[in-house]
Amino acid sequence: MARAALSPDAVVGLALRIVDEEGPDALTLAAVAGRAGVATPSLYKHVRNLAELRALVSERVMGELTEIASEAVLGRSGDEALRALMDGWRSYAARHPHRYSALIQAPRPETAEAGERLVGVILAALRAYGLEGSAAIHAVRCLRAAMHGFAVLESAGAFQLAEDLGESYALLAHMVVSGLRTPREP
Amino acid sequence: MARAALSPDAVVGLALRIVDEEGPDALTLAAVAGRAGVATPSLYKHVRNLAELRALVSERVMGELTEIASEAVLGRSGDEALRALMDGWRSYAARHPHRYSALIQAPRPETAEAGERLVGVILAALRAYGLEGSAAIHAVRCLRAAMHGFAVLESAGAFQLAEDLGESYALLAHMVVSGLRTPREP
DNA sequence: TCTGTTAGCTAATGGCATTAGCCTTAGGGC
DNA sequence: GCCCTAAGGCTAATGCCATTAGCTAACAGA
Numbered sequence: 157m158a159r160a161a162l163s164p165d166a167v168v169g170l171a172l173r174i175v176d177e178e179g180p181d182a183l184t185l186a187a188v189a190g191r192a193g194v195a196t197p198s199l200y201k202h203v204r205n206l207a208e209l210r211a212l213v214s215e216r217v218m219g220e221l222t223e224i225a226s227e228a229v230l231g232r233s234g235d236e237a238l239r240a241l242m243d244g245w246r247s248y249a250a251r252h253p254h255r256y257s258a259l260i261q262a263p264r265p266e267t268a269e270a271g272e273r274l275v276g277v278i279l280a281a282l283r284a285y286g287l288e289g290s291a292a293i294h295a296v297r298c299l300r301a302a303m304h305g306f307a308v309l310e311s312a313g314a315f316q317l318a319e320d321l322g323e324s325y326a327l328l329a330h331m332v333v334s335g336l337r338t339p340r341e342p
Numbered sequence: 343m344a345r346a347a348l349s350p351d352a353v354v355g356l357a358l359r360i361v362d363e364e365g366p367d368a369l370t371l372a373a374v375a376g377r378a379g380v381a382t383p384s385l386y387k388h389v390r391n392l393a394e395l396r397a398l399v400s401e402r403v404m405g406e407l408t409e410i411a412s413e414a415v416l417g418r419s420g421d422e423a424l425r426a427l428m429d430g431w432r433s434y435a436a437r438h439p440h441r442y443s444a445l446i447q448a449p450r451p452e453t454a455e456a457g458e459r460l461v462g463v464i465l466a467a468l469r470a471y472g473l474e475g476s477a478a479i480h481a482v483r484c485l486r487a488a489m490h491g492f493a494v495l496e497s498a499g500a501f502q503l504a505e506d507l508g509e510s511y512a513l514l515a516h517m518v519v520s521g522l523r524t525p526r527e528p
Numbered sequence: 529t530c531t532g533t534t535a536g537c538t539a540a541t542g543g544c545a546t547t548a549g550c551c552t553t554a555g556g557g558c
Numbered sequence: 559g560c561c562c563t564a565a566g567g568c569t570a571a572t573g574c575c576a577t578t579a580g581c582t583a584a585c586a587g588a
Contacts, residue, residue, distance in 0.1 A: 297510040306483075306487035334521045335518070382544085
């Protein structure tokens with residue numbers, strides 16, 4: 157090894173700070189190099205290219221979200237677990253809106269494993285509802301859609317009116333819960 | 343006027359074709375100019391800059407979505423209207439996935455009016471539920487979050503497993519409906 | 529101490545957005 | 559039918575960015 161304080165992880169860390177402070181569009185290799193006190197091409201010793209850096213950032217964010225979600229679900233079950241998961245998710249997105257929008261949803265090799273762990277946690281949150289096989293998959297998809305949709309819209313500032321967002325989110329949670337409890341198909 | 347077949351609307355039209363065929367990232371002024379058979383700087387006679395072009399594209403997409411939504415709601419009410427709205431939304435996103443992801447959520451002056459009309463249609467779809475004031479706002483937000491979240495994840499290919507997506511979406515619709523029907527607060 | 533690896537550098541290339549300033553032509557008023 | 563203005567097009571130039579190639583020097587292990 158040589159002298160460096162730099163490493164792939166350190167580069168991702170700097171990238172995250174840029175994303176947080178200036179938004180996902182400000183994430184350029186030039187900007188990262190600037191913060192690292194290094195010439196731009198030097199970064200290629202740590203990261204294949206900008207696309208990979210983005211994927212690594214996304215993976216990191218997904219990991220953080222997984223951790224948050226795990227803690228929320230841990231030691232709870234049923235509606236309580238589900239509400240804790242949803243609240244944790246939203247508050248993460250609200251705390252780091254730029255970071256949240258840097259989350260890449262498209263499945264890339266880099267994020268595949270992180271994505272699966274996250275889905276696993278969501279699945280765990282739903283365990284008490286006694287869903288089997290496909291039913292569990294459908295429920296996970298709906299929960300992801302609801303949480304992600306709300307988080308994206310809230311981060312983007314798409315909810316303009318003055319009404320309390322927490323209350324809107326509580327209604328969303330209520331929809332999920334009652335949808336899981338109420339039998340379908342008349 | 344001069345000779346041109348070009349106009350702001352025509353530029354947006356070309357931009358939409360690029361988005362559809364090559365994805366939102368391929369939308370560059372150079373690419374539009376190429377299709378228009380014109381030098382890049384000439385586009386500035388029709389559009390202020392790339393950011394504005396993106397906003398105009400977004401506005402157009404939002405308009406199309408509003409139209410789809412209106413037709414779905416027209417002549418229906420209650421659960422039927424709500425399900426038709428949701429189905430129309432999803433099928434639009436599925437038919438034009440790139441176009442859908444070019445939808446900008448952040449409120450910009452260019453898209454403000456289009457956004458309000460869209461919210462108006464969603465509100466109309468919920469009319470039969472007898473929601474008043476704030477309750478209606480919360481419901482609209484949840485519906486937007488659910489539809490948008492699902493559409494984004496589906497367009498991005500985030501739902502990997504083989505389970506039928508239509509069934510997942512039906513569950514989501516069921517959640518919304520039963521959440522609106524079931525009283526809250528224990 | 530010597531040597532190989534490797535993080536860093538500079539230089540160069542090419543794509544893109546954007547601005548400035550020029551040229552041409554279409555079209556309306558006469 | 560003619561002129562004159564404005565609109566739409568062009569080329570040239572600038573600057574930012576990503577990426578590649580090839581050089582250099584420092585550190586690790588022998």
